[in-house]
Amino acid sequence: MPTMTEPKLIAGNANLPLAKAIARRMTMHRGAHTGLVEARVERFNDGEIFVEVFENVRGEDMFIIQPTSNPANDNLMELLIISDALRRSSAARITAVIPYFGYARQDRRTKARTPISAKLVANMMVEAGIERILTMDLHAAQIQGFFDIPVDNLYASPIFALDIRTHFKGQLDQLTVISPDVGGVARARELAKRVNAPLAIVDKRREKPGEVAEMTVIGNVQDKICLIVDDICDTAGTLCKAAEVLMQAGAKEVHSYISHGVMSGPAVERVQNSVMKSLVISDTIQPTEAVKAATNIRIVPTAPVFAQAIVNIWNGTSVSSLFEDATLIPIYESLYGGE
Template sequence: MNKEELLQLLHPMKLIGLSGNPALNEKIASILHKPLIETAVHHFSDGEIQVNIGESVRGCDVFVIQSIQNPVNENFMELEIVLDALHRASAHQINVVTPYLAYSRSDTKTRSREPITAKLVANLLQITGMDHLIALDLHASQIQGFYNIPVDHLHAMPLLTQYFIDNGIATKEDNDLVIVSPDHSGAKLARNFAQYFDAPIAIVDQRGARYDAETHDVIGDVKDKKCIIVDDLIDTGSRISSSTKSVMAAGAKKVYVAATHALLSQNATEVLNELPIEQIIVTDTIKHNHYPDRMVRMSVDLLLARGIDYVYHDRSIHQIYDEQNEIK
C-alpha cells in the first residue's frame, strides 16, 4: 500500500459546498474528482438555520467551501453551523476554503470605538473548530496573523495578468502601458501587478474620509497611455468610477480594470456600464444573476482545487506561487 492509498484509507478527503457560490463549488469538486457531500441547509421562518450533513465524516479530512458573500451574515452563520456539526461528528481535520472572505476590510482600528471585525471573524471561526484556512486575495495580507492556525493565502492576480497577455492587451514590450492604483493604499498591489509587465504605476490621489466618484489628481504620467486600474475588489463601483474619470481627465487613451472580487453592491452595475472602460476582468469568487457589460469572469476553480489538493497531501503551497510567477 503506497502513501496515497494509506492516506485515503485513514483520513479520506471529503468536500462540502455551501450556499455562497454553488457553481464554483461544483467546478472545484469536478477538478478534484470528488463529489460534494449532500448537505441539507434549511432556513426556518424566523431566519434560523438548520444543517444536516448527509453522510459520516468521522476521521475524514473535510474541506468546506463557502464564499461569504451577500447575504454575508447568513452565509457566515451557515458556515459556522456546519463547522460545529463537523466538530461534533468527529471529523479528523476541518479545512475552510473561502473564495471571498467578508469583513476583511475591517482589519484595523482607525477611529475611536471602532471594531476590528476581521479579527472577530477569525476568533469565531477558530472557536467553532476550524483547523486550516485557504483564502483568496484577502483585503490585507496581515489578516493571516489574526489566526492561530495555518492560513494559505492564494492570489488570483497572476490569473488576471495572464488574461491580458493571452488576449494581446498588454505585454512587456508595451511602452504605453501604466498600471493604476485607485488610491494610495493600493499602491503595493499595483506595483505587484506591474512587475509582470515591467510597467510604471500611477496613483489616483483620492482624498477625503470616504471614497467618491469624482475626478481627482493623478500621481504619475498617464497621458496617451493604456491604463489598467487594479484593485482587490469592486464594491459599489465608486472607486473605479473616480479612477476612470481621473485618468481619462489626465489624458489616458484606454482604460481597463482588473479586480479579484466583484461584489457589485447597490447600483454598481449601472455605474460601471456608464464608464468608458474597454473591459473589466474579474474572477468568479462571487456569484450574481447579472453582470455589467464588458465584464469578463475568470474562474479560480483550478487554483482553489490545487490549493485543496496540496493541503490534503501535505505539499508545499509555495510551489503554486512559483508556477504563478512564471507568466507565459
C-alpha cells in the same frame, strides 16, 4: 496524509457554482472522482440555519467551500454551523475555503469606539472547529495574524497576469498598471512586475466612506492602456471616477482587474455607463444575472487554482508554488494555453 484516504468537499449556499467547479477540477487533477458531500443547508421559517450532513465524515479531511459574501451574516453563520456539524461528527481536520473573506475591511480601529470585526470573525471560526483557512486576496495581509491556525492566502495577480498577456498580446509595451489608492500600491506593483509594465497611482481623498472628494494621478499615463488593479469593487463609484480621471490625464484606454466583484447597489449600471472598456473580476463571489449580462464585465475562474491548492493541502505539499507561472500555466492551459 496516511490516515486520510480522500479529501472531501462540502459547500454552503454562498457560491455553489464555484464549489461544483472546484470539485470538477479536483477530479481532473487527481484522476479520481471528487464530488460534494451530500448535505442540506437550509433555513427555518424564522431564518435560523439548519445543517444536516448525510454522509459519514469520521476521520476525513474536510474542506468547506463558503465565501462570506452578501448576505455576509447568513453565509458566515452557514460556515460556522457546517464546521460545528463536522466537528461533532468526528471529522479529522476541517479547512475553511473562503474565496472571499467578508468583514476583512474592518481590520483595525480607524477611530474611537469602533470594532475590529475581522478579528472577531477569526475568533468565531477557530471556536467553531476550523483548523485551517484557504482564501484569496485578503483585503489586509495582517488578518492572517488574527488567526492562531494556518492561513493560506492565494493571489489573483498571477491569474490576472495570464489574462493580460493573452488579451493584450502585441500591446504589452503600452500598458501601465494603476493603483487606485496609495494603500493598494503593493498589490499593483506585484501585477506590474509580472507583466513588465510601469506603475502609476491615483491618489484619492475621502470625505466619508463611499464618497471621494478629490483624485490626482501620480505618474505618466499619456497614451497608455491603463489597468486599474484592486481587491474589491463594491459600488464601483471610486473605480469609475478613477477611470474618468485617467482618461482626462491622457490615457488611451482604461481597463480594470478586481479580485472580488462585490458589485453592490448601482455598481453594474455605473460600470456599464463608465469610460472603462472592460472590468475583469474573479468568480470568488457568485456573479448576479446583471453582472453576467453586462457587456463590459468579464469573469475569470478561480476553480483551477483553488482545486490545486486543496489537493496540495491534502497532500501536505506547497501552496505558495501556485504563485509561479510554471505551476499556474498548466492548470489554466484550457483558457490561456496559447498565450
